[in-house]
Amino acid sequence: MEIRKIQPQWVNEFMTAEIIDGKRIANTVKDEVAAAVLQRTAAGFPPPGLATVLVGNDPPSHIHVRNKTKTCEKLGIRSFSHLLPEDTTQEVLENLIGQLNSNPDVHGILIQLPLPEHLEPYHLLSLIDPRKDVDGIHPVNAGLLSRKESTPWFIPCTPAGILYLIHSIEPDITGLEAVVIGRSAIVGMPTAQLLCRNNATVTICHSKTVDLPKICRRADIVIVAVGQQNMVKGSWIKPGAIVIDVGINHVPDNSDPRGYHLTGDTDFESILPIAKAITPVPGGVGPMTIAMLMQNTYNAALRFD
Numbered sequence: 001m002e003i004r005k006i007q008p009q010w011v012n013e014f015m016t017a018e019i020i021d022g023k024r025i026a027n028t029v030k031d032e033v034a035a036a037v038l039q040r041t042a043a044g045f046p047p048p049g050l051a052t053v054l055v056g057n058d059p060p061s062h063i064h065v066r067n068k069t070k071t072c073e074k075l076g077i078r079s080f081s082h083l084l085p086e087d088t089t090q091e092v093l094e095n096l097i098g099q100l101n102s103n104p105d106v107h108g109i110l111i112q113l114p115l116p117e118h119l120e121p122y123h124l125l126s127l128i129d130p131r132k133d134v135d136g137i138h139p140v141n142a143g144l145l146s147r148k149e150s151t152p153w154f155i156p157c158t159p160a161g162i163l164y165l166i167h168s169i170e171p172d173i174t175g176l177e178a179v180v181i182g183r184s185a186i187v188g189m190p191t192a193q194l195l196c197r198n199n200a201t202v203t204i205c206h207s208k209t210v211d212l213p214k215i216c217r218r219a220d221i222v223i224v225a226v227g228q229q230n231m232v233k234g235s236w237i238k239p240g241a242i243v244i245d246v247g248i249n250h251v252p253d254n255s256d257p258r259g260y261h262l263t264g265d266t267d268f269e270s271i272l273p274i275a276k277a278i279t280p281v282p283g284g285v286g287p288m289t290i291a292m293l294m295q296n297t298y299n300a301a302l303r304f305d
């Protein structure tokens with residue numbers, strides 16, 4: 001006699017997770033920002049302005065920054081791109097940040113990370129005027145995010161995008177168990193805080209966590225942001241969970257005109273039959289990050305009126 005596997009009724013081989021279309025959702029957000037910018041400039045206010053600072057020659061970073069400036073142009077946001085050589089000194093950057101802080105055409109400042117080894121990012125980021133900190137990583141904004149009584153001027157773009165995507169599947173995450181893998185200042189930690197502020201029960205995991213698969217299995221929402229290809233497997237996922245893949249891994253690929261393709265931190269195929277929803281890479285969290293940056297830049301401009 002055949003032994004039947006016992007599973008929740010709705011988990012079977014025909015089941016497949018919804019693939020969250022981050023690109024489409026990002027486009028709706030960008031359309032909203034474009035409409036708001038148009039209304040603003042039609043009323044005689046100056047367009048929002050975003051300054052991006054990129055140090056060095058890392059090709060993917062150049063692609064990212066170009067994506068950001070192109071998106072600005074499409075939405076009617078002015079962009080000021082500062083491309084600096086690899087050997088730029090801390091002092092030159094400090095002066096540039098000072099100039100951008102006092103430039104009335106610049107409402108948002110983004111310093112592309114990571115910076116070359118010889119520069120000290122924490123100190124530089126703390127010099128940005130917190131009212132122009134569209135990345136939400138100035139210590140003041142990080143502090144305001146960390147306590148539920150206060151509202152930060154800016155929420156970091158990737159965490160804000162992640163919450164937006166989760167809300168598209170589950171509008172109320174109160175009481176749900178969320179596991180965040182990764183504790184970076186720009187993704188892991190602020191994502192955990194944002195989910196906690198939205199009443200999820202949050203566990204933060206990292207490279208020293210013992211028995212990660214076990215902790216992961218109890219999560220209704222899994223967020224993985226570590227930069228390790230194929231790390232999270234289907235066997236780690238609770239049936240019906242929401243999986244958000246923040247990984248941006250460049251895999252060498254001769255068949256791609258760019259010489260690489262992108263892949264996330266999850267073993268996507270093995271998760272599909274188990275999860276309720278999962279974000280793809282590309283086309284998931286990445287486009288949302290840019291959409292949220294545009295939203296933050298628009299909101300920054302409002303505060304200087």
Ligand SMILES: Nc1nc(=O)c2c([nH]1)NC[C@@H]1CN(c3ccc(C(=O)N[C@@H](CCC(=O)O)C(=O)O)cc3)C=[N+]21
Pocket residue numbers: 063064067110111112113114135157158248262281282283284285286287288289290
């Ligand atoms: N201060 C700072 N703020 C950041 O927000 C920041 C940063 N530094 N350093 C690097 C990371 C990475 N990041 C991405 C944003 C969008 C995509 C994105 O749109 N990706 C597309 C694909 C792009 C492609 O094909 O190359 C996608 O996933 O569909 C990727 C990566 C922002 N970062």
